[in-house]
Amino acid sequence: MITVGMDLGTQRVQVVILKDGCIVARSWAFSGFDPTKAAEQAVDEAVKQSNLKLSDVNHFAATGSAIDMAPYAYSKVSMMSADAKAGVFLVPKARTIIDIGAEEARAVKCDEKGIMVDFVVNERCAAGAGAFIEAMARALEMKMEDMGPLALKAERASPINASCVIFGESDVVSLIHRQESKPEIARAVYDAMADRVSSMIHRLGINPEVVLVGGVAKDPGFIASLNRKLGLTVVIPEYPEYVGALGAALIAATRVKEGKK
Amino acid sequence: MSKPKGKEFWRWQEYHRIMPGKKWSSKDIITAGVDVGSVGSKAAIMVNGEAYSWGITRTGSNSPESANKALDYALEDTGLKVSDLKYIVGTGYGRVNVPMANKAITEIACHAKGANYIWGPTVRTVLDVGGQDIKAIRIDETGRVVSFLMNDKCAAGTGRGMEVFADLLQIPIEQIGEISLKVEKEPEPVSCTCVAFAKTEAMGLLRKGWSREKVLAAYTRAMAVRMANLINRVGLEKELVVTGGQSKNIGIVSRIEAILGVKTLPMPNWRDEGSLDPMVAGALGAASLAKALYEKAQKR
Amino acid sequence: MITHYGYCDGSGEYYIIIDSDKCSGCGKCVQKCPQSALKLETEFIDLEDKTVAAVSEEHRKKIKYTCGSCNPESNNVPCVLTCEAKAISCVWNPR
DSSP: OEEEEEEEOSSEEEEEEEETTEEEEEEEEEOTTOHHHHHHHHHHHHHHHTTOOGGGOOEEEEESTTGGGOOSSEEEOOHHHHHHHHHHHHSTTOOEEEEEOSSEEEEEEEOTTSOEEEEEEEESOGGGSHHHHHHHHHHTTSOHHHHHHHHTTOSSOOOOOOSOHHHHHHHHHHHHHTTOOHHHHHHHHHHHHHHHHHHHHHTTOOOSSEEEESGGGGOHHHHHHHHHHHTSOOBOOSSGGGHHHHHHHHHHHHHHHTTOO | OOOOTTOOSSOOOOEEEEOTTOOOOTTSOEEEEEEEOSSEEEEEEEETTEEEEEEEEEOOSOHHHHHHHHHHHHHTTTTOOGGGOSEEEEEETTGGGOTTOSEEOOHHHHHHHHHHHHHOTTOOEEEEEOSSOEEEEEEOTTSOEEEEEEEOSOOTTSHHHHHHHHHHHTOOGGGHHHHHTOOSSOOOOOSOOSHHHHHHHHHHHHHTTOOHHHHHHHHHHHHHHHHHHHHHHHOOOSSEEEESGGGGOHHHHHHHHHHHTOOBOOOOOTTSTTOOOGGGHHHHHHHHHHHHHHHHHHHO | OEEEEEEEETTEEEEEEEETTTOOOOOHHHHHOTTOOEEEEEEEETTEEEEEEEEOHHHHTTHHHHTGGGOGGGSOOHHHHHOTTOOEEEEEEEO
């Protein structure tokens, strides 16, 4: 059984090919102005990687914010379901999955089979998503990948207005003008984000294992703040950014098996 | 992108004024209100509940100092000393930081009373759009607050949010009002109220060939819709007044009027020597409440 | 005076609304709130200082999360249900 999962995000498209329950290929492309074309490119790349042909694929499934632009006849998978399925596949004891994308943050509660039980979404407000961290890195005039290690150097966080990206940017700029410590500002950014995520999942109940995925899952500054805030250690699976595509591919396989194409 | 904090989005000058033709004597009830805001500090002196003088200065890093400076400015050339003031009410962003005040009162109560003083008993709904917050206040004919809402969580519609858009479209902030009206047909509002996401949406529209005027109109409309919602949340009752920095943005004001189907009351022109200045509404309200509190204390 | 604690942002509008004219300052809502988001505060009303319920400062800008677990869409939340004076209500409109 060969299935292809496509995760079409606003910035990137990720593709995973699953063959008989094993991941045989991963690839990605920038969404750019034509996510459909980007997805086709990523699928072609993945197919090559796995030494398969497009015609070998039993089923395509798509997820992500640009789901409607997915190429090839496909079935739709919600981002929440994909997170839950892939989360448990990668971390069998996973019961809470936190997925922080650039424009949206989600938390999913699931059972041992990877079926979603409850979820919480934070959308349409940049402060609740990865966009917050991106904007603060710009205000600190540094690359996102440098901000994490910098934050780890701080022992305390400067107070910043974290309810809004725009107000946060102003605060960071004036703190820098006042020569406040950059590590402490960076840590404040991550603490604010962690505080918000923690409040968000409060409603679901914090059921371990807690798995963190999405672009932000590779940021050591955020991981440290989140662990501190939740009082536990979140699990980061391998290739966290492919969780959506993997979940779609897994659910596609289930659907084929159950004849629900 | 990097701008120092405290940049005003609509330029205003420090100044003080003594209302022409007004006098004071030691028999009068002379009271003061001091309103220390995040950007400007204002103090107003009232004689028997009538505006006599006021001063507006920039708030410094130290609130008590700013309060003193504003009060001294209001007293300048009047012949009055602080000891002549029968009662002083402090208010503002950090109302506890007016050291010489007899009492601290919330800025909402003071602003409402001040709006009632400036525009008269017919004003019932006030939308105050500041640099970093938006307040919607419904008041009764005496200036008492009936219903109130403050939004400082989200930058959409605040001076800061508008500045981000002005920067993006490379339009000077003082012109965004009139330029947003330079469209033949009013476009649909942008779908994102969130300023950060609206920026991305705007860049997409520009790429699609929209003119800057049209993008600005779409964004301004979205902001006006948002503000109309806030007004409806506290309940719209005529007459409506828009105060604060965005009151000078005719793109916002005209759209709010169109959406709600009401005309806002005109602003007094503070440049006229005999005119009141809406910027000192909070301080005037505080001075007016000071008189009421003084009289109440005298009755005991 | 009716005070709306909360906000309206891109994701919707969320308010806990307290009418200080009706509020007796009994503090029952403060005790019932599972998040300890409410407190008693002094408000200046009609030239007097009155003790009334209010949402604590730290929760005002994140009320969506603080109150989320009580399912405010139903308006059957502990604070609203326990108030005899019907001084407290909520508006919850996610987009």
